[in-house]
Amino acid sequence: MKAMIGIVVVAAVVAVSARAEPAFPDADVSDPVKLGWMQGTPPPPEKRIAFGDYSFFTFPQWRWSFSHWRELMPTVGVSRGTGPVSELPRAERSDIDTVTFMPIGGAKPMTWAASLAANYTDGIVVLHKGRIVYERYFGALKPEGEHISFSVSKSFVGTLAAMLIAEGRLDPAKTVAAYIPELKDSGFGDATVRHVMDMTTGLDFSETYGDPDSTFAGYVAAIGAGPRAAGYAGPNGDYAYLATVKKAGNHGEGFTYRTINTDVLGWIVSRVGGKPFTEQLSERIWAPMGAEADGYFQVDPVGTPFAGGGFNMRLRDLARFGELMRLGGRMGGRQIIPEAAIADIARGARKEDFAGAGYATLPGWSYRSQWWISHNAHGAYTARGIHGQAIYVDPKAEMVIARFASHPMAGNVNFDPTSLPAYQALGEHLMR
Amino acid sequence: MKAMIGIVVVAAVVAVSARAEPAFPDADVSDPVKLGWMQGTPPPPEKRIAFGDYSFFTFPQWRWSFSHWRELMPTVGVSRGTGPVSELPRAERSDIDTVTFMPIGGAKPMTWAASLAANYTDGIVVLHKGRIVYERYFGALKPEGEHISFSVSKSFVGTLAAMLIAEGRLDPAKTVAAYIPELKDSGFGDATVRHVMDMTTGLDFSETYGDPDSTFAGYVAAIGAGPRAAGYAGPNGDYAYLATVKKAGNHGEGFTYRTINTDVLGWIVSRVGGKPFTEQLSERIWAPMGAEADGYFQVDPVGTPFAGGGFNMRLRDLARFGELMRLGGRMGGRQIIPEAAIADIARGARKEDFAGAGYATLPGWSYRSQWWISHNAHGAYTARGIHGQAIYVDPKAEMVIARFASHPMAGNVNFDPTSLPAYQALGEHLMR
Numbered sequence: 001m002k003a004m005i006g007i008v009v010v011a012a013v014v015a016v017s018a019r020a021e022p023a024f025p026d027a028d029v030s031d032p033v034k035l036g037w038m039q040g041t042p043p044p045p046e047k048r049i050a051f052g053d054y055s056f057f058t059f060p061q062w063r064w065s066f067s068h069w070r071e072l073m074p075t076v077g078v079s080r081g082t083g084p085v086s087e088l089p090r091a092e093r094s095d096i097d098t099v100t101f102m103p104i105g106g107a108k109p110m111t112w113a114a115s116l117a118a119n120y121t122d123g124i125v126v127l128h129k130g131r132i133v134y135e136r137y138f139g140a141l142k143p144e145g146e147h148i149s150f151s152v153s154k155s156f157v158g159t160l161a162a163m164l165i166a167e168g169r170l171d172p173a174k175t176v177a178a179y180i181p182e183l184k185d186s187g188f189g190d191a192t193v194r195h196v197m198d199m200t201t202g203l204d205f206s207e208t209y210g211d212p213d214s215t216f217a218g219y220v221a222a223i224g225a226g227p228r229a230a231g232y233a234g235p236n237g238d239y240a241y242l243a244t245v246k247k248a249g250n251h252g253e254g255f256t257y258r259t260i261n262t263d264v265l266g267w268i269v270s271r272v273g274g275k276p277f278t279e280q281l282s283e284r285i286w287a288p289m290g291a292e293a294d295g296y297f298q299v300d301p302v303g304t305p306f307a308g309g310g311f312n313m314r315l316r317d318l319a320r321f322g323e324l325m326r327l328g329g330r331m332g333g334r335q336i337i338p339e340a341a342i343a344d345i346a347r348g349a350r351k352e353d354f355a356g357a358g359y360a361t362l363p364g365w366s367y368r369s370q371w372w373i374s375h376n377a378h379g380a381y382t383a384r385g386i387h388g389q390a391i392y393v394d395p396k397a398e399m400v401i402a403r404f405a406s407h408p409m410a411g412n413v414n415f416d417p418t419s420l421p422a423y424q425a426l427g428e429h430l431m432r
Numbered sequence: 433m434k435a436m437i438g439i440v441v442v443a444a445v446v447a448v449s450a451r452a453e454p455a456f457p458d459a460d461v462s463d464p465v466k467l468g469w470m471q472g473t474p475p476p477p478e479k480r481i482a483f484g485d486y487s488f489f490t491f492p493q494w495r496w497s498f499s500h501w502r503e504l505m506p507t508v509g510v511s512r513g514t515g516p517v518s519e520l521p522r523a524e525r526s527d528i529d530t531v532t533f534m535p536i537g538g539a540k541p542m543t544w545a546a547s548l549a550a551n552y553t554d555g556i557v558v559l560h561k562g563r564i565v566y567e568r569y570f571g572a573l574k575p576e577g578e579h580i581s582f583s584v585s586k587s588f589v590g591t592l593a594a595m596l597i598a599e600g601r602l603d604p605a606k607t608v609a610a611y612i613p614e615l616k617d618s619g620f621g622d623a624t625v626r627h628v629m630d631m632t633t634g635l636d637f638s639e640t641y642g643d644p645d646s647t648f649a650g651y652v653a654a655i656g657a658g659p660r661a662a663g664y665a666g667p668n669g670d671y672a673y674l675a676t677v678k679k680a681g682n683h684g685e686g687f688t689y690r691t692i693n694t695d696v697l698g699w700i701v702s703r704v705g706g707k708p709f710t711e712q713l714s715e716r717i718w719a720p721m722g723a724e725a726d727g728y729f730q731v732d733p734v735g736t737p738f739a740g741g742g743f744n745m746r747l748r749d750l751a752r753f754g755e756l757m758r759l760g761g762r763m764g765g766r767q768i769i770p771e772a773a774i775a776d777i778a779r780g781a782r783k784e785d786f787a788g789a790g791y792a793t794l795p796g797w798s799y800r801s802q803w804w805i806s807h808n809a810h811g812a813y814t815a816r817g818i819h820g821q822a823i824y825v826d827p828k829a830e831m832v833i834a835r836f837a838s839h840p841m842a843g844n845v846n847f848d849p850t851s852l853p854a855y856q857a858l859g860e861h862l863m864r
Binding site for chain 2: 073074076270304
C-alpha cells in the first residue's frame with residue numbers, strides 16, 4: 001500500500017536522542033515550485049501530481065499537494081458567511097529570525113529562521129497581542145491559498161463539542177449510543193462522550209500505517225482516501241466504517257490516539273446540532289470570527305466530512321482561530337465561544353492518562369477535548385497535525401502561532417525538537 | 433450513457449409555439465430540501481447523491497447537486513484575495529413580484545414571481561444602479577453557498593481574453609497554433625483567436641448528448657466528467673482531447689456553439705498570461721472587485737480547470753461581476769477591466785453569422801467574445817448556462833440580474849420564453 005491520505009498518524013515513539021537525520025532532500029532542494037511540480041499549462045507528464053495513482057501522497061510531491069488538497073478530491077465548504085473580514089493588524093518585527101533556542105536532544109543552538117527550513121515550513125504566522133509580528137510563506141503556499149491541516153481539524157471538532165457541553169446541549173457523561181444509536185453495537189457504544197473527546201476509549205484499532213492488513217488500512221479504504229482492492233465489499237464511507245469497530249480493553253483507562261474517535265465526535269456534534277458539523281463550524285466560529293475566506297473539509301464517497309483530519313484553510317484564518325481561543329472566545333465585542341469551554345480545554349486532562357502513551361517530546365502533557373495541553377509555565381496548548389500542521393497558543397506570552405508544513409515524516413516527534421523549544425523561546429522573547 | 437456533467441449543451445432548437453409543457457414535477461414538488469436529498473447525518477441511502485453512479489446529474493437530484501458541486505468532484509479555487517469585501521448596498525423593493533410580462537409564444541401574461549418557479553430558480557439577485565433591489569434563494573442554495581454556473585463560465589474566460597487583446601498582449605488575428613503549438617495539427621491549428629472567441633470555427637464536433645458514440649461523449653470521457661468504458665485508452669484530460677479534434681468545413685463561416693472553443697481559449701489565456709486562467713481571474717477580476725468569497729472551477733483528472741463550464745460562485749459575486757461589466761470595468765475608483773474590452777463585447781458581432789444557427793428565442797442576436805448580445809433597444813447582453821444560469825446586463829435600465837437555476841431541461845430555449853421578456857419588463861419597470 002503505497003500511500004493514504006488525510007489520516008493523522010502518530011509515529012512510533014522513538015528515543016529522541018537516538019533519532020537519525022532523515023535521508024530526505026532538504027526544504028530548499030524539495031521546494032515544489034523549484035522542482036516544477038504542476039507548473040505550466042499543462043504541466044509536463046513527469047511533473048504531474050494526481051489522486052488516482054496516489055502520487056499526491058508521496059514525498060516530495062506532497063510539498064505541492066498539501067497546498068492544493070481541493071484539486072485532488074471532493075470537498076465541502078466552511079463558509080466565511082456574508083460579513084466583513086476581521087482585520088489582523090500588523091506590527092512586523094525584524095528581530096525574530098535571530099531568536100535562538102536549543103532543540104530537544106540537540107547539541108547546538110538553532111535560530112528561529114533555521115528552524116523554518118528544518119521543519120519544511122510552508123507558512124507561519126505569529127500573533128503577539130493580536131497583531132501579526134511575523135508572517136512567511138514558502139514553496140507552494142500563498143497567503144490567499146489554503147493548506148490541509150490534518151489533525152489540527154480535530155481541535156475544531158473538539159471545540160464545537162466543548163461549546164455544546166458548556167451550553168448544556170451535550171452531556172459528556174452520556175454514552176455514544178445515547179446520541180448515535182447506529183453505534184450501539186460497536187466498540188463505541190458504551191464509551192462516554194468524554195472518553196471519545198479525550199481519546200480514552202478502548203478499541204480494536206491501531207493508528208499505524210504501511211500495513212495493508214491493518215485496521216488502519218481498512219479505515220482508509222472505507223473512507224475512500226486510499227486504495228480499495230478489486231471487488232471491495234467493505235463499508236462505504238466513514239459512518240459505515242465506524243459501526244464495524246470493535247471494543248478492545250476498557251474505556252477510560254488511558255489515552256490512546258485514534259482518529260476514529262474524532263470522526264465519532266463529529267457525528268455526535270452533527271446529530272446534536274441538527275446539521276453537519278461543518279455548517280456549525282461556519283455559523284458558530286468561522287463567520288463570527290470574520291475569516292478572510294471559506295475553509296473546506298475533504299469528504300468521503302457518501303459526502304461525509306472527514307472530522308479527524310480533513311480541514312483546509314488559509315494560514316491567517318488558522319491564526320484567527322488561535323487568537324479567538326487565546327482571548328477566551330471573545331472577539332469583536334462578541335462572546336463567540338463560551339469562556340468555560342476554553343477554560344476547560346486549557347486546564348487539560350489527567351497527566352497520568354497521557355503518560356502511558358509514551359510521547360518522548362511531550363513529558364507532563366495531557367490531551368483534552370482534542371487539544372494537546374503542555375501544562376508548562378506559560379499554560380501553552382496546541383493543535384497538532386501530521387507533517388507539521390499546528391496552532392500554538394501561549395497565553396502568558398499573549399502569543400499565537402499558526403504553522404503549515406510538509407515535512408517528509410508524519411509524526412510530530414520528528415519535528416517537535418525543533419518546534420516546541422522554538423515556540424517557547426519566541427514567547428519569552430516577545431515578553432521581554 | 434445516463435448522464436454527464438458540467439457540459440454546456442444547446443438543446444435542439446424547437447419551434448417555441450409548439451413547445452410542449454415538460455412532464456417534470458414543478459419547482460415546489462422537486463424542492464431538494466423538501467424531498468430530503470442529502471439531508472441528515474448521514475442521509476438515508478435512498479436519499480444520497482453521488483458522483484460515482486452519476487445520480488448527481490439526474491433530475492430532480494441536480495436540484496441539490498448544482499449547489500454542491502465541490503462535494504462531488506475536485507475543484508480549484510478562484511481566490512477572493514486578501515482585501516475587504518466590496519459592499520453591495522441594499523434598496524429592496526416590494527413592487528417587483530407583481531411586474532407582469534408576456535412569455536415568448538405565450539397566451540397569457542405571467543408575473544415576475546411566477547416566473548421564478550416556472551424556471552426552477554435557485555437564486556436571483558437584481559441590481560439597479562448598483563443597489564440590491566431584489567434577492568431570493570430557493571431549494572438548496574443559500575446566500576453563502578456557491579452554485580455551478582455552467583456556460584456562464586465562458587463569459588469570464590472571454591472577458592479575460594478580451595482584456596489581453598485590449599492590452600495588446602493577445603492578437604485576435606493570430607492563429608491558435610501561434611499560441612498553442614500543441615494544437616498545430618488539430619482542427620484548431622489554423623483558426624484565429626477571434627474564431628475561437630466568437631465560436632466561428634469549423635470543427636468535427638457536435639454539441640449534443642445522449643449518444644455514447646458522439647464526439648461529445650468522447651469529450652466528456654476525456655475530461656473525466658462522465659463514464660469511461662472499461663480499458664479506456666483515449667485522451668486523459670481536456671488538453672489531450674483538444675489535440676484530437678479535427679477540422680470540418682471552414683473557420684469564419686458562421687456561429688456554431690461548441691464548448692471546446694472555450695477550453696482552447698482558456699488554454700490560450702493561460703499560456704499568454706503565464707499562469708492558469710483561474711489565477712488570472714482571481715488576480716484581475718475576482719479580488720479587485722471585492723468578491724465576498726472564493727469561487728472555484730471543477731478540474732479534469734490532470735488538474736486542468738474546465739473553462740467551458742466549470743465555474744462556481746456565490747450569486748452576489750456573480751452579480752458583482754455583472755455590475756463591473758455594466759460600469760465599463762470601473763469599480764471602487766479603479767479601472768479593473770479596460771473599457772475598450774467591454775465596449776467591444778457590448779457592440780456584438782455580425783448578426784448574419786449568428787442567424788444561421790437558428791436560435792428561435794434569440795432573433796437578431798449575436799455572439800461576441802463568449803457573450804450573447806441582444807442588440808435590443810436597451811443594449812442588453814448576457815452570459816448563459818444550461819439549466820438556467822445567467823448574467824443579464826441591461827445598460828439602459830442600469831440593471832444587472834444574476835440567476836442560478838436547476839431547470840429539468842438543459843437548453844435555454846426551454847426557459848428563455850419566461851426569462852428574457854421578464855428581464856425586459858423589469859428593466860422598463862425600474863426605469864419608470
